[in-house]
Amino acid sequence: MMRQHLASVARVDEPRWLDEREARVWRAYLDLNRELPAVLERRLVRDSGLSNADYSLLVPLSEAPDGLVRSRELGAMVGWERSRLSHQVGRMEKRGLVVREECAEDARGSMVRLTPAGRAAIEAAAPSHVAAVRRYLFDVLTDEELDVLGRAFGRVLDRIAED
Template structure:
């Protein structure tokens, strides 16, 4: 494909694309500021605690948590180390295979999550969901699902290329 074959964005598409990028950045920043102010947790802390709270026995293998959060394992390990130092999570070896590790929600982590969740949900509603009217939520959900499917397809294609390459 040459430069002339590229289907460049028209003015409206560019405006929507740039607005989408700004929404991602500004919404995450606003939610992060409010969460930090209200609870001392970062969005990443909160997401980690939520995933653990929803897991059986409030624990997951670190590799499974990394996959769910779409994080590199090394990034998650560094983050978990910081959370562990604050008493929010604990780590234990995997008795089944001896190689992996589990991360466990601690009582302090559960308390932090329980205290942070109500204000965070209010912020999500106020900044995001309250702006959705009528059928827009259904349309938005369908649109986001299609985007995620396309992204997943490119991840699969990349993994296949790496395996074959």
């Protein structure tokens, strides 16, 4: 009798765990994903009183004509589902950053409009936020690394989108 595949003869098929290089990268990714958004949000809140979620919506709103975007489209722009968007818009409306208006072409829809206070908030927040992104991310990366990251991230995103 051949004594082959001793390792794979274990009770159940032993899965293929991460090797050391993979584990190191995975660990670093988890750390990065915990720390980078956290440090950026702490600064954003401290300097401008805005959360990452606020900022995510204020940017596309501030770039739209009249600061007016349909909810469905706003959700698509930031990659959020409807419920998430609705909750966040509700919170921001309470603070006077945006207002909801009804949608003329589609009575189901709703429009989100940036208020003057909302525009003032994003304009005050943007310079230091961009500076922070630069400080923590782009200042320590080379152009070659940026290209590799861009391609790698894109490939992972494509893979996810395949589902």
